[in-house]
Amino acid sequence: MRELNATGFMHNRVRMVTASFLTKHLLIDWRWGEAYFATKLLDFELASNNGNWQWAAGTGCDAAPYFRIFNPASQAKKFDPAGVYVRKWVPELDTPDYPQPIVDHQFARERALKTYKFALSNN
Secondary structure, three states: OHHHHHHOOOOHHHHHHHHHHHHHHOOOOHHHHHHHHHHHOOOOOHHHHHHHHHHHHOOOOOOOOOOOOOOHHHHHHHHOOOOHHHHHHOOOOOOOOOOOOOOOHHHHHHHHHHHHHHHHHOO
């Protein structure tokens, strides 16, 4: 989010992880994230932005399965193993100033799966 707010840009992988975190870890409506990104992205394009947020949330006409939930830590290890990107935007990582996680990934993943399964079973 620091990169987006400072530059008007965010790497595509980080956009996906951010959208997944918002919609699946925090169970926040994808439209909130889409609207925020619409105001910040220099490369904003309505159809792509809406479609990508719906894909990440597991909704829409070309939705990813609801059970696809990105783990931010494993994504960082896989795509930024040396931590160059993360440390550029989060210099307090691995210091006492780094905040505690706001949600446990395993808990959030299980909650999202239960929520999606419940919604699907009631339609």
